[in-house]
Amino acid sequence: MYCANCGVKLGDAETVCPLCATPVYHPALPRPAGEPLYPRGHYPPQPERSLAAQIVVTALFLLPCLITLVCNWQISGRITWSGYVVGGLLVVYLGSVLPFWFSRPDSLIFVPLWFTGVGLFLKYIEHSVSGQWFMPFALPVTAVLGLFLTALLALLRRFPKRKLLIFGGAFAALGVFLTLLEWLIYEVFQRHRFLGWSFYPLIVLILFGLTLVFLSLNRNARDAMYRKFFL
Amino acid sequence: MTLHDESMSRRPAPRWLPLDNAAKIYPAARSKNWSNIFRLSATLTEPVDRAVLQSALDATVGRFPSICARLRRGFFWYYLEQVEQAPRIREEYSYPLVKMYPWEVRRCAFRVIVYRDRIALEFFHALTDGNGALIFLKTLLAEYLHRKYGIAVPAEQGVLDRTEPPSPGELEDSFQKYAGPRSASRRADDAYRITGTLETGGFQHITCLELPVDQVLRKAREYGVSLTAFLCAATMMAIQDIQQIRVPNRRRQRPVKVLLPVDLRRLFPSTSVRNFVLFTTPQIDPRLGAYTFREICDAVRHHMGLEVQPKYMGAMIAANVAGERILALRAVPLFLKNLVMKAVFHQVGERKSSLSLSNLGAVTMPAAMTPYVKRLDFILGVQATAPYNCGVITWGDTLYMNVIRNIREPELEYHLCRVLKDLGLTPLVRSN
């Protein structure tokens, strides 16, 4: 039989045309029965995802947590220094192991999650040492860094072809962030004088960022750079 | 390469061989979801007798210590170790070229699969290339037909004598022997690659185009090219059309390149049954304008004329074996080599072509065997990062072109058939 749409000659076992998906049918002609080249409708089993590595690594994380907690409890009768150890390990675990429990971890979920974890850990430390630095300093810094990184990832995903532009903007923003960071340190911790160390990276980062932006907008310049620096 | 065989001790140590030069990339390039495999199958006129085939296989494996082997890790390199026992014959129950997992390659790196009247062999590419596999298939078929029907098959036309021990020439790494005095440059541009929706569950579509070979040959002569060049040009024409639809802006298009394996046994006097194949990559650049079919044929013909000859191929071999001859590189531990080779493979190796089109040519067998063989199929596994590949083989008066893909859309097949139809060739299409 021939395909009514694209006109190729079809094997007898074809029920739809493999090329254009047109059903093979003619009201006046009975369709001859044919054997397909390969058995149809059976898929080989896909192997289960092995979670052994994740379980072992999790156990390796749990072990020091338990040991420090027990030691701390035995010695002081309450949780003091072991809280920092456990909190720190949890933060590391959150960033490095937890995503691997999922078959397709989404960085847009795990990056903000990790920064939230870091924020909570810092809040815990502040609470334990009765400090006054979380609200005015640690929270804004972690929040801005977290938002910055999440936005960067989201932009890279949304506009995969505009990497140069996005990174250019990111470098410039990083420079501004460092300056703001220095100003915040000065304000919050009442340093004696404003040093201005952050202006050096600010200038470098902004210049570098603007260069990337320029290259992303100017195709000829980009080609010229590639010609000079290809590996 | 010499075969390491200890016949002095009570229990002989397993025979083993280092991988040949082309094979070295394949274990390193493997990933969780992909390994480089291919299939060669023969359909007989009667249903296959499994017991007889198993006994024929048991008798044949000893003759091919480099093919009936498994892949093992050394500290510095992978190596092949002969399997003591032939693998069990399997039933075909699904699509061809189901993924070969690392643990399977460690036990035995090839499969024997039976479906009704068809005997199929699937090989991990590190064992051998299409032509080496064809010799193995013919020899196995000869043994099977001999045991089943009692016919006497002479050891000729690619059938090896099962009672003889393997000759050193069959086991040599011919790349080492035929490397030219100078190395060729390997710089190339990235090629256009077809994309699509990945099939779920690892399913792979096979679309087999069957064409009368005399008609194809007549057409190829009309355009002044060989049959391989003709099919290559038709495929390039189809890819050019697809790219024109997908990327209408010519300035943003990429070169269309088809990787044509070159059987080096035709250029050098090698009898190796291991890998001895290199590639030539005819290309057109649609950024310069749309090519007519005749222009593509000329581009392919001239490209092949330039590259498919012993001097140039010798230089290509030299470039490939150069790294292997540096002691400092050889002494790098295997896992580091793997990291580097994987990176190189994905950055350089595959991107340089749109797909490969491997033509094993017209197969001949001893006259006693031919009445029993109905058809042959040659299927390449898909590429690691691109959805298509294409294997061609000719048996009798029919040319079988097996197009494999792991995406839903049969775009290339559709356009290829249209190109062939415009040329006045109507393929018979079958699918799985």
Ligand SMILES: [Zn+2]
């Ligand atoms: Zn159709």
